[in-house]
Amino acid sequence: MADRATLEDLVRLQGERVRALKQQKASAEQIEEEVAKLLKLKAQLGPDEGKQKFVLKTPKGTRDYSPRQMAVREKVFDVIISCFKRHGAEVIDTPVFELKETLTGKYGEDSKLIYDLKDQGGELLSLRYDLTVPFARYLAMNKLTNIKRYHIAKVYRRDNPAMTRGRYREFYQCDFDIAGQFDPMIPDAECLKIMCEILSSLQIGDFLVKVNDRRILDGTFAVCGVPDSKFRTICSSVDKLDKVSWEEVKSEMVGEKGLAPEVADRIGDYVQQHGGVSLVEQLLQDPKLSQNKQALEGLGDLKLLFEYLTLFGIADKISFDLSLARGLDYYTGVIYEAVLLQPPAQALKEKVRTTETQVLVASAQKKLLEERLKLISELWDAGIKAELLYKKNPKLLNQLQYCEEAGIPLVAIIGEQELKDGVIKLRSVASREEVDVRREDLVEEIKRRTSQPLCIC
Amino acid sequence: MADRATLEDLVRLQGERVRALKQQKASAEQIEEEVAKLLKLKAQLGPDEGKQKFVLKTPKGTRDYSPRQMAVREKVFDVIISCFKRHGAEVIDTPVFELKETLTGKYGEDSKLIYDLKDQGGELLSLRYDLTVPFARYLAMNKLTNIKRYHIAKVYRRDNPAMTRGRYREFYQCDFDIAGQFDPMIPDAECLKIMCEILSSLQIGDFLVKVNDRRILDGTFAVCGVPDSKFRTICSSVDKLDKVSWEEVKSEMVGEKGLAPEVADRIGDYVQQHGGVSLVEQLLQDPKLSQNKQALEGLGDLKLLFEYLTLFGIADKISFDLSLARGLDYYTGVIYEAVLLQPPAQAGEEPLGVGSVAAGGRYDGLVGMFDPKGRKVPCVGLSIGVERIFSIVEQRMEALKEKVRTTETQVLVASAQKKLLEERLKLISELWDAGIKAELLYKKNPKLLNQLQYCEEAGIPLVAIIGEQELKDGVIKLRSVASREEVDVRREDLVEEIKRRTSQPLCIC
Numbered sequence: 001m002a003d004r005a006t007l008e009d010l011v012r013l014q015g016e017r018v019r020a021l022k023q024q025k026a027s028a029e030q031i032e033e034e035v036a037k038l039l040k041l042k043a044q045l046g047p048d049e050g051k052q053k054f055v056l057k058t059p060k061g062t063r064d065y066s067p068r069q070m071a072v073r074e075k076v077f078d079v080i081i082s083c084f085k086r087h088g089a090e091v092i093d094t095p096v097f098e099l100k101e102t103l104t105g106k107y108g109e110d111s112k113l114i115y116d117l118k119d120q121g122g123e124l125l126s127l128r129y130d131l132t133v134p135f136a137r138y139l140a141m142n143k144l145t146n147i148k149r150y151h152i153a154k155v156y157r158r159d160n161p162a163m164t165r166g167r168y169r170e171f172y173q174c175d176f177d178i179a180g181q182f183d184p185m186i187p188d189a190e191c192l193k194i195m196c197e198i199l200s201s202l203q204i205g206d207f208l209v210k211v212n213d214r215r216i217l218d219g220t221f222a223v224c225g226v227p228d229s230k231f232r233t234i235c236s237s238v239d240k241l242d243k244v245s246w247e248e249v250k251s252e253m254v255g256e257k258g259l260a261p262e263v264a265d266r267i268g269d270y271v272q273q274h275g276g277v278s279l280v281e282q283l284l285q286d287p288k289l290s291q292n293k294q295a296l297e298g299l300g301d302l303k304l305l306f307e308y309l310t311l312f313g314i315a316d317k318i319s320f321d322l323s324l325a326r327g328l329d330y331y332t333g334v335i336y337e338a339v340l341l342q343p344p345a346q347a348l349k350e351k352v353r354t355t356e357t358q359v360l361v362a363s364a365q366k367k368l369l370e371e372r373l374k375l376i377s378e379l380w381d382a383g384i385k386a387e388l389l390y391k392k393n394p395k396l397l398n399q400l401q402y403c404e405e406a407g408i409p410l411v412a413i414i415g416e417q418e419l420k421d422g423v424i425k426l427r428s429v430a431s432r433e434e435v436d437v438r439r440e441d442l443v444e445e446i447k448r449r450t451s452q453p454l455c456i457c
Numbered sequence: 458m459a460d461r462a463t464l465e466d467l468v469r470l471q472g473e474r475v476r477a478l479k480q481q482k483a484s485a486e487q488i489e490e491e492v493a494k495l496l497k498l499k500a501q502l503g504p505d506e507g508k509q510k511f512v513l514k515t516p517k518g519t520r521d522y523s524p525r526q527m528a529v530r531e532k533v534f535d536v537i538i539s540c541f542k543r544h545g546a547e548v549i550d551t552p553v554f555e556l557k558e559t560l561t562g563k564y565g566e567d568s569k570l571i572y573d574l575k576d577q578g579g580e581l582l583s584l585r586y587d588l589t590v591p592f593a594r595y596l597a598m599n600k601l602t603n604i605k606r607y608h609i610a611k612v613y614r615r616d617n618p619a620m621t622r623g624r625y626r627e628f629y630q631c632d633f634d635i636a637g638q639f640d641p642m643i644p645d646a647e648c649l650k651i652m653c654e655i656l657s658s659l660q661i662g663d664f665l666v667k668v669n670d671r672r673i674l675d676g677t678f679a680v681c682g683v684p685d686s687k688f689r690t691i692c693s694s695v696d697k698l699d700k701v702s703w704e705e706v707k708s709e710m711v712g713e714k715g716l717a718p719e720v721a722d723r724i725g726d727y728v729q730q731h732g733g734v735s736l737v738e739q740l741l742q743d744p745k746l747s748q749n750k751q752a753l754e755g756l757g758d759l760k761l762l763f764e765y766l767t768l769f770g771i772a773d774k775i776s777f778d779l780s781l782a783r784g785l786d787y788y789t790g791v792i793y794e795a796v797l798l799q800p801p802a803q804a805g806e807e808p809l810g811v812g813s814v815a816a817g818g819r820y821d822g823l824v825g826m827f828d829p830k831g832r833k834v835p836c837v838g839l840s841i842g843v844e845r846i847f848s849i850v851e852q853r854m855e856a857l858k859e860k861v862r863t864t865e866t867q868v869l870v871a872s873a874q875k876k877l878l879e880e881r882l883k884l885i886s887e888l889w890d891a892g893i894k895a896e897l898l899y900k901k902n903p904k905l906l907n908q909l910q911y912c913e914e915a916g917i918p919l920v921a922i923i924g925e926q927e928l929k930d931g932v933i934k935l936r937s938v939a940s941r942e943e944v945d946v947r948r949e950d951l952v953e954e955i956k957r958r959t960s961q962p963l964c965i966c
Binding site: 022025026027028031055056057058059060062063064065066067070073074085086087088089090091092093094095096097098099101102115116117118119120122123125127137138140141142149154156158170178180182183186187189193197227228229230233257258307308311312313354355356357369370373374377380381383384385386387388390391392406 | 479482484485488512513514515516517519520521522523524527530531542543544545546547548549550551552553554555556558559572573574575576577579580582584594595597598599606611613615627635637639640643644646650654684685686687690714715764765768769770827829863864865866878879882883886889890892893894895896897899900901915
């Protein structure tokens with residue numbers, strides 16, 4: 001008895017031999033002979049082998065979206081996109097992969113998380129890591145000097161996903177950007193207005209938008225005595241203040257990053273502060289900060305920003321927070337981050353429909369398939385969303401059950417007597433009430449009952 | 458003077474050294490020293506080197522979608538999706554890549570066109586080649602026995618793209634499939650109804666749907682004497698009949714594929730035929746075909762299909778065409794393909810087929826390949842060739858000089874005088890909060906002319922002009938960009954007036 005691995009090899013080789021013969025269009029007898037040999041070998045392996053092995057899973061860190069999940073996704077995207085459109089944004093799309101060189105050198109240490117494509121003899125490619133670098137490439141390629149655009153698409157990062165914490169390797173990004181040289185802070189204010197509109201419309205609870213400025217951060221570090229070479233690393237310590245206490249942050253800065261304790265203390269006096277425009281004005285008077293050119297620029301712009309945010313009616317949602325120090329290196333001015341103030345509310349047990357079907361075309365008696373097909377075709381042609389069961393003689397109960405499961409509100413029941421009388425029985429699934437409707441009035445009646453506008457006003 | 462390649466290497470190494478020192482948090486002096494060395498090296502290369510090279514192109518066979526192209530795409534998808542929804546389809550989405558083993562062995566010779574991901578130490582992955590195999594995987598994984606679903610997403614093939622013919626390496630597929638064991642031909646008929654509804658709504662011209670059946674083809678080949686082993690290859694020759702003449706096809710079958718000439722002739726008697734249900738009935742009486750079990754099954758199903766298509770009101774768009782022999786191996790029953798017909802240039806000319814815009818068929822064996830127990834889930838479906846449709850719609854719009862808007866902005870909030878930015882910000886915020894689509898120029902003191910020009914370029918129909926006197930009077934000047942007519946509107950009536958003029962429903966009835 002040949003060992004298993006050898007047998008598997010033989011099976012594979014024999015399989016290839018058979019395929020080759022078929023491709024060469026060898027004689028049927030020859031192929032049959034070799035196929036018989038293959039089957040004998042497979043039989044030796046045992047009954048379960050020889051079937052194509054399927055690993056029924058999606059790749060690590062990725063997932064399918066079921067119809068229910070798509071319904072949720074569509075709701076959320078509708079809110080977001082309608083807000084972007086309300087603000088006059090255009091939309092673009094870019095390929096899922098870029099030339100590797102386009103992405104090289106843009107992400108610092110995160111570059112190791114980029115998915116590369118195999119070198120198959122052509123260009124070297126990588127899956128996009130975000131939508132911002134493709135945007136910059138698009139602007140440069142098309143020599144655009146200004147555009148207001150949104151882009152919703154999936155991006156790819158070879159993270160170590162913690163699926164429970166909603167961290168994936170393939171996930172959606174939803175970006176809105178205004179590119180161009182304009183008068184200061186107007187587009188910046190509009191971005192914050194958009195953020196607030198979206199988060200309010202989504203009804204996911206109260207939120208807060210923290211705002212800071214890269215120049216204020218850098219100016220603060222300078223006046224506190226942080227050495228230039230330590231700016232970025234101190235930045236990432238300070239950024240942790242939303243999760244850990246000041247004592248822990250200070251201890252990391254002094255203990256691990258070699259910052260002098262008195263410098264750390266001075267930083268602490270600043271970065272633990274947050275407030276509204278009054279804090280901006282206070283810092284504009286700060287003896288040390290007001291000597292720093294960068295900090296003054298940043299504070300001046302924030303003051304202007306707050307004026308605009310007040311006119312936009314959202315100043316009460318904005319907090320100037322000196323500990324906000326977001327990760328990416330390429331921010332040069334204002335930075336902001338929205339956080340939810342409490343964990344999302346408990347499930348409302350809201351039933352989500354995965355289809356928009358308005359009516360099921362049904363029959364209670366046998367031999368009425370043709371009538372159902374005729375009627376449903378009339379409904380489709382009139383723009384009604386309708387389904388029927390793919391059975392010649394379905395039972396009424398099964399048809400009603402199908403409606404309940406799918407959330408279909410109406411049933412149009414065809415019956416022999418009704419056909420003679422020129423009517424259709426229209427039944428409400430929820431109330432179980434039935435009424436006879438003249439065939440020529442059916443479309444209007446369905447539209448009326450399902451709140452479909454009869455015409456565009 | 459070191460040669461250039463060596464210099465470039467030195468620059469790169471020195472750059473890495475500097476980065477490493479920074480990461481290790483070396484002293485500022487040390488870093489400064491190494492940075493100076495780096496700059497000296499770069500200077501030797503020449504003034505333009507050292508800048509980040511930005512290769513300004515998309516990968517071969519791919520393209521960006523500009524706002525104009527997105528507007529076309531959105532129009533087309535709206536028609537297609539609303540049809541799928543009208544027929545009660547659910548929607549799913551799957552990852553852009555699958556485990557390599559999921560795709561292995563499903564595409565025959567086309568497997569060499571699959572994009573693989575680099576082995577970076579984890580699972581071996583490949584970009585999806587179509588939406589059908591992911592669908593079969595999804596069904597098997599979730600142990601589903603029936604579903605009616607659509608899926609619109611990009612797929613990836615390392616073709617040699619002929620960009621002019623709309624052939625890309627990254628392109629959209631638009632699939633609709635009904636999976637499940639049902640009474641015969643009802644879902645098949647609905648697929649054809651959907652195809653016809655979509656192609657009519659898109660208004661891309663007259664079309665024809667050719668229908669055939671894998672069993673009729675196989676039965677025909679059998680009765681004509683084609684050896685089993687030549688079935689698939691003769692199939693692909695016959696499939697060319699929509700593009701080349703019978704003589705050429707026969708010559709390929711006999712000359713290149715080794716088919717006996719008399720067998721080829723017999724095939725020719727069948728495959729050059731096309732017609733309606735009467736052709737089905739005729740073939741059911743055909744002395745040879747009626748002896749072949751497969752052909753009879755296929756013909757019987759087609760007869761039933763035509764009955765349903767007549768009830769659906771689309772039989773006049775369907776042609777039973779015995780030369781239709783679509784590529785993919787996994788079809789097991791009815792197959793169909795929609796082609797656009799051009800209006801005849803002169804009276805009496807034959808309408809020309811300009812290539813397929815949609816296709817599909819029944820494939821009962823695919824899901825079973827994924828199920829560990831081999832459980833079969835019969836499927837029938839269709840795929841809309843949207844990329845081709847995008848080109849056609851774009852061309853049509855250009856020909857008709859149809860202006861396509863890339864935004865939906867209803868009104869620009871403007872000012873004619875200086876120092877009115879704050880008033881504009883206040884007003885536009887009221888409009889946004891009331892759901893009006895509005896923009897303003899990001900300038901403190903824009904000129905009215907520039908603001909009007911912006912509206913003309915973007916197709917914004919209305920301007921809400923703020924002026925000092927109007928503010929005192931509590932009105933806003935509402936101007937129609939097209940007619941240039943202006944009217945004073947009370948501030949509290951502005952929202953309603955804008956909605957009325959831009960046909961936005963005031964309420965959901």
